[in-house]
Amino acid sequence: MTDQKKHVLPSSLKGLTDEISRRMPDKTRFEHTISVAYECLSIAEYFTHIDKVELCKAALLHDIAKGLSSKEFEELDRKYSIGFTVHDLEAPAVMHAKAGAMIASREFSTSVEVAKAIAEHTTGAPDMSLISKILFIADYVEVTRKWESCKQARRELYLALEKEDSDPMLILDLTIVSIIDKTAAHIESTGRKVHPDSLLCKEFILKNRKSY
Numbered sequence: 001m002t003d004q005k006k007h008v009l010p011s012s013l014k015g016l017t018d019e020i021s022r023r024m025p026d027k028t029r030f031e032h033t034i035s036v037a038y039e040c041l042s043i044a045e046y047f048t049h050i051d052k053v054e055l056c057k058a059a060l061l062h063d064i065a066k067g068l069s070s071k072e073f074e075e076l077d078r079k080y081s082i083g084f085t086v087h088d089l090e091a092p093a094v095m096h097a098k099a100g101a102m103i104a105s106r107e108f109s110t111s112v113e114v115a116k117a118i119a120e121h122t123t124g125a126p127d128m129s130l131i132s133k134i135l136f137i138a139d140y141v142e143v144t145r146k147w148e149s150c151k152q153a154r155r156e157l158y159l160a161l162e163k164e165d166s167d168p169m170l171i172l173d174l175t176i177v178s179i180i181d182k183t184a185a186h187i188e189s190t191g192r193k194v195h196p197d198s199l200l201c202k203e204f205i206l207k208n209r210k211s212y
């Protein structure tokens with residue numbers, strides 16, 4: 001299994017990492033953030049055409065808005081015209097993704113692709129970029145996650161990627177569908193509604209991968 005520790009974050013992101021650390025006083029959240037960045041680099045090893053700096057930027061900023069109060073989300077919405085949908089408001093856990101994307105774009109001048117990956121990291125979305133897919137998966141499987149479903153997903157991911165003649169993009173797609181199914185089952189078991197973007201993400205993948 002891939003060892004996260006052998007990875008080093010790009011040196012050009014030292015300033016960004018320090019800034020995230022400053023803005024993220026919750027130590028556990030910061031450790032999760034760094035672990036997501038390492039996990040992204042582990043998964044990226046199976047792809048030749050990927051910008052690792054952009055990928056790590058998305059990872060470092062993905063939870064920048066996590067833990068904000070509803071008042072702070074309202075303020076950000078007013079400031080940046082985020083435009084939360086009725087579905088977002090029904091799923092507050094999703095709001096940090098859209099707010100985080102806006103903060104990344106406006107306050108850290110990230111690319112559209114990085115901001116989009118941050119916006120999609122909780123729900124998934126149709127037609128995700130490679131950066132978006134890797135971030136979505138890394139956020140679920142990174143090593144500080146304690147739930148057995150996350151550990152199992154990580155084991156299965158790297159077992160599949162390390163098989164000879166594996167198709168890494170197909171494996172990412174299958175992993176995303178599996179994570180959405182697991183998350184949806186959990187959400188429904190607590191009487192909440194699954195966000196439509198997750199359903200659209202799964203539908204898009206299945207439609208474009210007719211052999212599943």
Ligand SMILES: [Fe+2]
Pocket residue numbers: 062063066096097121122
């Ligand atoms: Fe998140």
Ligand SMILES: [Fe+2]
Pocket residue numbers: 032036062063139
């Ligand atoms: Fe996260």
